[in-house]
Amino acid sequence: MNRKSLERTATSIAVFSLGLMSLGSVLAIADGIFKLDILPDTMERFAYLLLGVLFVTIVSSVMVSIMLNVSIMASGVDLASKHLRGVGSNEQP
Numbered sequence: 001m002n003r004k005s006l007e008r009t010a011t012s013i014a015v016f017s018l019g020l021m022s023l024g025s026v027l028a029i030a031d032g033i034f035k036l037d038i039l040p041d042t043m044e045r046f047a048y049l050l051l052g053v054l055f056v057t058i059v060s061s062v063m064v065s066i067m068l069n070v071s072i073m074a075s076g077v078d079l080a081s082k083h084l085r086g087v088g089s090n091e092q093p
Contacts, residue, residue, distance in 0.1 A: 004072065006064075010062075018058050019059045024050070028048070050061040
């Protein structure tokens with residue numbers, strides 16, 4: 001896999017996880033405010049654990065995406081600087 005496809009995959013995972021976490025958070029807040037008791041206590045603990053895991057997944061995916069974007073930008077800047085050095089002089093880089 002190249003860096004661009006890895007970055008795209010990491011961003012997709014982060015967006016999908018963020019959507020799931022947002023839905024779960026809205027349900028958890030509504031359950032707490034209105035005392036809906038949507039899930040039994042053991043399942044509610046599992047749901048909170050799942051929200052925590054989704055949070056860690058989102059943060060990790062965003063960090064990977066940022067690191068890959070910086071790497072892609074650095075490669076582009078390096079390629080551009082080599083091209084500019086070659087254009088302005090007769091020497092090969």
